[in-house]
Amino acid sequence: MSQSDTYTRWAVLASGEGGGRMASTLFSRTENPGIDDRVLVMNTNRADIANTIDRIEQNTIDIQDIRADHTLEFGPLDGVGNYFPGGEQCAAVDETRITEAITTGGVDEADAFLYMxxxxxxxxxxxVPYIIDSLKNNPPTNAMRDVTHVxxxxxxxxxxxxxxxFNAVSGLSRLLRWYDGSQNAEMVLLISNSHVSNDEELGEDDESRHETVNRNAIEAVDMMISAGRETYSVVDVRDLIAWPRRLDEYHFTAGTAMEQPSIFELELLFDKAADNLFIPMDPATAKVVYAIVRVPQHAIDSGEYSEAGLERRLQRWLASNGMDNVVHQMPTLTPHQSRRDSIDVLLLFGGxxxxxLLDVxxxxxxxxxDEATDSGLSSEVDSLEGETFPPRRFRQIKQxxxxxxxxxSG
Structure with a gap:
């Protein structure tokens, strides 16, 4: 089977200082096929967005005029602190400007939006949850009606x-379901800072901790994007969300085993990826498992690896690990053209x-x-729209x- 010329076009929308850090890690790569220059970095704080721009400009050779064409300072406030309703309200106030930045900057020329x-x-x-809901329900262009939001x-x-x-749990709720109870993002890919970074090894170096987390996240993103671009039978992002949508279970996490010796059996590499999960979870509770395996081109040409063979190996691995809850699995074989004779594995677990994760x-x-639903949380941004963020909304988030x-729950 010849490699398809059809591929998924992605766009990256990063919001906030942490999102900007992840985006700068992504664009520190010399090439970003599948994304190109479809990127928008957003923040309510001028200093934070300047720091993100500096990180990207120091590392990338792909994007020109980042400051002018790919950044947006939105909202009437210079930062909202840790008060997430402020970020939501700023996005609501500047919804038109955000939409214009997406359409005029070419970000809308994508099949999938990746929010960081x-x-x-x-x-x-x-x-981010507000923007996803807005673009899904009021797409500014006809083409954006079919965009997948990850x-x-x-x-x-x-x-x-x-x-x-409190913010994290509230954010997860709003990414999964909007206030009216409808599904929001089609896929929510989670990564836990504490689970991925090793505080004992890294000490108190915040920058090193962030870099470890971001590097792992971007490796997974790179593999996921390649599944919709370089595979022999292209796996579109819509393939990844089809079964989770039916199950109404669209939270995911990843496990990776990167640059592994090609002499290792695939089952061992699956074990390694499952031991390198991005959040604390039990893989045996997953309802959906996707395996993306990247091998040297010559190993595919010689017949050493095939998609049919990969599917059999994945099924055997699932069975041998007692993963009886899995109702859908899908393997994807991706070639790499570099001279390194190694294998990369990404496992995506869903549902x-x-x-x-929620334990802590x-x-x-x-x-x-309790405080928020009793009297509301106070903040200087409460006056943004002339009223406070109502306690009923906090109750809806929890519900x-x-x-x-x-x-x-099964």
Whole structure:
């Protein structure tokens, strides 16, 4: 089978300081096929967006005129702190400007939007769920009616304060379901800062911790994008979301085994990827598993690897690990043209038990939720639209997530 010329075009929309860090890591690569220059970096704070621009401009050779064409400072406030309703309200106030930046900058010429944000803060965590809902329900162009919306969301460190964990749980709820209870993002890909970075090895170096998390996230993104571009039977992002949509379970996480010796058996590499998960979770609880395997071109040409063979190996691995909850699995074989004789593996797990991730955060979330639903959380951005963020909205955030967890409890 000849390689298809059809591929998925992605765009990246990064909001907030954490989202900007992830985007700068992505664009530190010399090539970004599938994305090209379809990128928009957004923030409510002028200094944070300048820092993101500096990181990108120092590392990339692909994007020209980043400052002029691919950044947007939105909202009437210079930052919203850790108050996520402020980020949401700023996005609502400047919804038209955000939409114009997407359409005039060519970002809308994409099949899938990848939103990057951290869930512990205010700007990205507040704005990204709002923007997804807005673009899905009021697409500015006909072409954008068919765009798939994927969120890459980073969970705060376990040691961070209650406000950030309250934000994280609230952000997860709003990414999964909007206030009216409808599905929001088609895929929410989660990565936990504490689970991926090793605090004991990295000490108190925040920059090193962030870089470790971002590097792992971008490696997974690169593999996921390549599945819709370089495979022999192209896997579009719509293939990745089809079954989760039917199951109403569209939260995902990844496990990777990168640059592994080609002499290793695939089952061993699947084991390694499952041991390198991005959040605390039990793979046996997953309902959906996707395996993306990248091997040297010559190994495919020689017949050493085939998609049919990969599918058999994945099925055997799932069976041998007791993954009886899996109702859908899909393998994808991707070639690489470099001289390195190594294999990369990405496992995407979907529809799994979220309790291990929520374990540290939930008690902190509930304490602050009691305050929010009793009298509302106060902030200087409450006057943005002439009224506070109402307690009923906080109640809806909690109810929507509890409903989602209950519906997906098995």
């Amino acid at each position: 944000t951290t869930l512990g803060g205010g700007t990205g965590n507040g704005s 969120a890459l969301a980073a969970w705060p460190y376990d040691f961070e304060g209650g406000q950030r964990h 799994f038990d979220l309790d291990p 955060s939930w008690s902190k979330f509930e304490r602050m939720m 929507n997530l509890e409903d989602y967890l209950s519906d997906n």
